[in-house]
Amino acid sequence: MVRKLIFLTAFSLLLTYGVEAAGKGFAIVVDQSTYTACKAEIDAYSTLLEREGFSPSLLSGEWKQPDELRQQLHHLYLHHQLEGAILIGQIPVPMIRDAQHLTSAFKMDQERFPKRDSSVPSDRFYDDFDLRFDDLGSDEEEPLLHYYSLRGDSPQYIQSDIYSGRLKPTRQGEEGYQQIRSYFRKLLLEREQQNPLDVVVAYTGEGSFSNSLTAWRNQGMMMREQIPAAFRNKSSAKFLFFNMYPYMKELVTEQLRRMDLDLMLFHEHGTPDRQYLTALPHTKESEEQMEAGRRLFRQALRRAGDVQQQEKLKQTWMELYRIDTLWFAGADDPKQRVADSLLDLQTGIVLDDVPLISPNARMVIFDACYNGDFREERYIAGEYIFADGKTLATFANSVNVLQDKSSTDLLGLLGLGFRIGEWAREINILESHIIGDPTFRFAGDVADQVDLRTTDTAYWLALYNKADHPDLKGLALHKLSDLGYPGMAEFLTKAYNESPYYSVRLQAFLLLQLYGGDHFAQLLEKSINDPYEFIRRKSVYAMGAIGSDHFIPYLVKIYLDNYLDERVHFNVTFTFDRMDFDAMEAEMKRQLDQNISYPDKEKVWEEFQHIFASRKRIAAMANDVTNREKPLKSRISAARMLRNNNYHKQVGDYLQVLTDTSEDASLRVALAEALGWFNNSYRREEIVAALREVAAQPQASQQLSNEINKSIARLEHFMQ
Structure with missing residues (x-):
């Protein structure tokens, strides 16, 4: 097999060997300084890929902006069967703006917050x-960061052509x-092993899934379908919960150090520099409870800063809780500050812990916010792969991520021998990234029998059936x-109704949302x-x-009968203000009156009324969109609120504002963007028609037209 070495400058593409190889392409992208310093190791990696059937291309250069590299990768994709890429060293970081609908949860206000914070570091730009993007320039203080705005004439969904991984020190x-x-060096040693995926540990931290034991239990049932080889004895599959011990850090550390651990899955909250495993432990003794309270007060006072603010807080707490200064x-x-700090460290894993742990899990999935934020100099997911243990790849998020996101979609592919990149390409979102080698795979021969490149629907239909x-x-x-x-909606419905597998029903459920009717x-x-x-949870949403x-009757029944499914029950409350208020309240009263299983119906009714009133207050805030007496700032804020709160009944009022040329242009832009989030609404066709009407207005600005085109593309993607 002919090996291609491709050396790049910012302005040229020089092929050292011009013979096009027959194998699948893979790009090793590395900045020139890093390649010079690490040449022997990178070349050894390239040789390994050749042995595995790749035709590797080495792209070494200094890129001033991501566009140059993207064009070169696209050239390899079109002419050299490029399958994936690894970005080694100081490779430009695309910072994506105006594309929050491609994330699972990120909705930071781009006007109010700094550009660095309100953008999404994402290698979807490369893969x-x-x-399509508009170039907004690089960051003056951090030239590695380069900003792009998603264009209105771009696809408004992600369907990666190649897979990619980052190796940023x-x-x-x-x-x-x-x-x-x-x-x-450790990668080459580990790749010599034929190691199947048969040892798995999953950890659920405090606050994940509303601390629901039902959600925690079900993930084990799901993963047993996906990775059956890991369920052969009591140690090969473990599912840990945050409150098994007061502090779980030591136990988690022990698991990470296991020499036989293949996959570690964290469900937790996170930041670039921390994994949050537990909070303050639950206690039964009164003195322990009081000390926990005193610790919380001390932490809050330290965060307050100046003495004047501290004194103000003390007075407020003493009046509110009727306590004295001893607290x-x-x-x-x-x-005391040191003692509190040491206890705080017991509640999570921080950057400096990771080299000491030397994790051995070959792959780690961080179902958490910001653990994969590679715009930062140091970040949790990076520390894991560069520690002395055996961890070779992590899958992590560069910004915050939705808790109600399925983090194990198609995970069983890894146990069948598919490469991490092949798996991630099917399920990635704007913020999710492989940190490390995307070509790594566990032992398994099933993947070699599947042709991922074919576009023959008969092939995939046959694979589904057999x-x-x-x-x-x-x-x-x-x-x-x-x-x-053809007929995919009917096919997915049939797949859901007939499959005995959790994972098949989930994929059918998720895909069916893309189809109209x-x-x-x-x-x-x-x-x-x-x-x-999880399917019940997403059904409610x-x-x-x-x-x-x-x-309404279905949601009320779930609220009354499924209170032990904490996350499902929690999600129901967010639907109370999406439908007719009076009908929702009347149905709740009707079912509660007929339900003989509640010993204290008055209490249940009071709790519902309290939640219902809260949701009504939130819904009332959205009325500012149409209220010309409100300040423009409040109206725009209310419009943006609709992204998380689709108030379907008021769509007609929103469309009147959108189509009114006398309304402020910035409000109309914000509203056009927000209406693109109504992609499952029963009124989406009405919304698309109004958007088209505004797009046809000759006086529509370029900014408004751009946002309208984005929203139309998003809504019509859900009407195919």
Whole structure:
């Protein structure tokens, strides 16, 4: 097999060997300084890829902006069968703006907050060539960061053409080069092993899934379908919960150090520099409870800063809780500060812990916010792969992420021998990234029998029908949907109704949302009672996203009967203000009166009234959109609020504002963007018609037209 070496400058593409190889392409992208310092290790990695059937291309250069590199990767994709890429060292970081609908949860106000904070670091810029962007320039203080705005004429969904991984060191200079050299050395050693995916540990931190034991229990049932080899004994699959011990850090550390650990999955809250495992432990003794309270007061006082603010807080707390100053003692005591700090460290894993732990999990998934934020010099996911253990790849998020996101979609593919990149390409979002080698895979021969490149729908239909593994069936459903298989809505409905597998039903459920008609809405009447808690949870959310009053009886029943499904119950409350208020309240009263299982119906009714009133107050804030007496700032804020709160009944009022040329242009832009989030609404066709009307107005600004085009593309993607 002919090896291609490609050396790049900012202005040229020089092929050292011009012979096009027959194998699948893979780009090793590295800045020139890093390549010079780590040449032997990077070349050894390239040789390994050749042995595995790749035709590797080495792209070494200094890129001033991401566009140059993107063009070169696109060239390799078009002419050299490029399958994936690894970005090594100081490779420009695309900072994506005006694309928050491509994330799971990120909705930071781009006007109010600094550009660096309100943008999404994302390598989808490099691996999805159909996306189109406007160049907004680089960051003056951090030239590695380069800003882009998603264009209105771009696709408004992600469908990556290649997969990618980042290998950005967490140290500077020679220390950083040594990290990369050491990483490739351990990678080469581990890749010599034929290691199956058969040892898995999952940890659920405090605050994840509303601390629901039902949600925690169901993930084990799901993963047993996906990775059956890991369920052979009591140690090969472990599912840990935050309150098994007061502090779980030591136990988690022990698991991470296991020499046989293949996959570690964290469900937790996070920041670039911390994994939050637990909070203050639950206590039974009164003295322990009081000390926990005193610790919280001390922490709050230290965050307050100046003495005047501290005194104000003390007075407020003493009046509110009827306590004395002894509760605040020690806040400024250096010894007490150290003691509190040590206890705080027990509640999570911080950056400096990771090298000491030396994690051995070959792959780690961080279902958490910001743990993969590679715009930062140091970040949790990077520390894991550069530690001395055996961790070779992590999958993490560069910004915050939705808790109600399925973090194990198609995960069973990894146990069948698919490369991490092949798996991630099917399920990635704007913020999710492989940190490390995307070509790494566990032992398994099933993947070699699947042709991921084929566009033949007959092939994927046959695979769905004959595959034994549920995630192979799920993969086939994704491919059939991507290829526009005729009658896909009916096919997905049939797949959901007939499959005994949690994972197949979940993929059918998720994909069916992309199709118009009544198929998905009708499915919800059944999926609301699915045995898999996550499907029930998402069904509740989807009923609110559609907004039809038809769902009111179903939602009320779930609220009254499924209170032990904490996350499902929690999600129901967010639908209370999406439908007719009076009808929702009347149905709640009717079912509660008929329900003989509640010993204290008055208390249940009071709790509902309290939640209902709260949701009504939130909904009332959205009325500012149409209120010309309110300040423009308040109206724009209310419009942006609609992204998280789809108030379907008021759509007609919003459209009047949108189509009114006398309204402020910035308000109309914000409203046009917000209406694009109504992608499951029963009124979406009405919204699209109004957007088209505004787009046809000759006086529509370029900014407004751009936002309208984005929203139309998003809404019509859900009406195919």
